Amino acid sequence: MIPNQTESTELNLNTLGWKPFFQQQLTLEQWEYCPARVTAVHRNRVELLTEQGSAEIPVLPNMPEIAVGDWLLLDGERFAALLERQSLFRRKAAGPGLSEQLIAANVDTLLIVSSLNDDFNLNRIERYLALAREAEVEPILVLTKADLCDDADELTRQAQRLDPLLMVEAVNALSDEVIERLAPWCGNGKTLALMGSSGVGKSTLVNTLMGQETLATGGIREDDSKGRHTTTGRSLHRMGQGGWLLDTPGMRELQLTECEQGVSEVFSEITQLAEQCRFADCQHDNEPGCAVQAALASGELDPRRLASYRKLLREQAHNSETLAQRRARDKDLGKMYRSVQNHRRSQKGNR
Numbered sequence: 044m045i046p047n048q049t050e051s052t053e054l055n056l057n058t059l060g061w062k063p064f065f066q067q068q069l070t071l072e073q074w075e076y077c078p079a080r081v082t083a084v085h086r087n088r089v090e091l092l093t094e095q096g097s098a099e100i101p102v103l104p105n106m107p108e109i110a111v112g113d114w115l116l117l118d119g120e121r122f123a124a125l126l127e128r129q130s131l132f133r134r135k136a137a138g139p140g141l142s143e144q145l146i147a148a149n150v151d152t153l154l155i156v157s158s159l160n161d162d163f164n165l166n167r168i169e170r171y172l173a174l175a176r177e178a179e180v181e182p183i184l185v186l187t188k189a190d191l192c193d194d195a196d197e198l199t200r201q202a203q204r205l206d207p208l209l210m211v212e213a214v215n216a217l218s219d220e221v222i223e224r225l226a227p228w229c230g231n232g233k234t235l236a237l238m239g240s241s242g243v244g245k246s247t248l249v250n251t252l253m254g255q256e257t258l259a260t261g262g263i264r265e266d267d268s269k270g271r272h273t274t275t276g277r278s279l280h281r282m283g284q285g286g287w288l289l290d291t292p293g294m295r296e297l298q299l300t301e302c303e304q305g306v307s308e309v310f311s312e313i314t315q316l317a318e319q320c321r322f323a324d325c326q327h328d329n330e331p332g333c334a335v336q337a338a339l340a341s342g343e344l345d346p347r348r349l350a351s352y353r354k355l356l357r358e359q360a361h362n363s364e365t366l367a368q369r370r371a372r373d374k375d376l377g378k379m380y381r382s383v384q385n386h387r388r389s390q391k392g393n394r
């Protein structure tokens with residue numbers, strides 16, 4: 044594969060998103076290997092970027108499952124190791140097989156995109172926040188269509204109340220001002236992903252953030268020889284300011300699976316109250332000594348928050364059920380194999 048000119052001249056480990064977290068994982072002998080960032084995962088090959096430019100390796104049966112954004116080590120042109128991930132988005136795979144699907148690895152920041160028109164919905168924002176927390180990625184809330192909204196300030200305040208530490212940016216996604224507002228998360232080596240429902244302005248944001256670089260690197264879409272738009276296989280795109288935009292269809296429509304921890308973190312005030320309930324298994328309905336009900340009664344806790352918390356817990360439980368069941372089965376099977384092996388070993392020993 045011929046390396047793209049722009050890329051090969053600008054790429055180094057820092058611009059690719061390499062961090063001390065990855066460096067620290069290397070064993071002495073691995074210092075000789077070449078670190079490579081995964082830009083696309085296909086059924087039988089993985090596309091990569093190294094300091095030397097684009098590369099490709101085949102997917103072999105003995106390799107671990109690889110996600111876009113992963114860091115690999117190459118021994119020459121061969122896969123040598125997958126480095127531990129700093130963050131990971133995953134979901135239950137579609138179809139009859141109940142396996143997990145890796146969506147995106149080593150994302151630094153998740154842009155939660157929500158528009159300030161009819162789409163504005165605190166419960167939905169909370170769902171995305173739970174996904175970000177579960178994946179251990181810093182969320183930034185981007186409220187689009189500020190130019191079309193009369194009460195942008197009030198809605199921004201409502202969103203900010205979800206979490207005083209959350210970065211909230213109300214923007215016009217069509218304007219270049221966005222580039223400056225989001226610059227802290229788009230710089231050299233930073234990896235960004237975005238999530239949000241249909242029509243909120245995700246593509247618009249992507250186009251604005253990609254800027255001229257879209258043309259320089261091939262970007263999200265390329266014209267084929269007949270002038271038609273074709274989507275390239277690559278899911279990791281260089282932004283105008285040097286960062287990377289990780290954009291896969293799976294990322295945009297991620298569901299809550301096995302997200303209990305993430306949900307608890309987003310609703311930390313409820314989790315903390317629940318610890319003060321008299322009964323450890325309190326359902327916060329009519330039990331005596333329920334701190335959650337007491338906080339509702341005193342006005343300290345917003346009833347919307349409790350309803351949203353319960354809904355998200357139910358949702359994630361429903362989506363995870365089959366996965367959890369499958370895991371339990373695997374565990375039982377593992378136990379059986381081990382006990383059979385132990386039995387065989389002890390029989391051999393007796394001979």
Ligand SMILES: Nc1nc2c(ncn2[C@@H]2O[C@H](COP(=O)(O)OP(=O)(O)OP(=O)(O)O)[C@@H](O)[C@H]2O)c(=O)[nH]1
Nearest residue numbers: 187188189214215216217241242243244245246247
């Ligand atoms: N005035 C204004 N229009 C916007 C803004 N953001 C998006 N739009 C418009 O809203 C429409 C939908 O935006 P898209 O970027 O296609 O939305 P999307 O989230 O990518 O939608 P899907 O592709 O369905 O997921 C387009 O017509 C945009 O031009 C904004 O901040 N201000």
Ligand SMILES: [Zn+2]
Nearest residue numbers: 320325327333
């Ligand atoms: Zn309670």
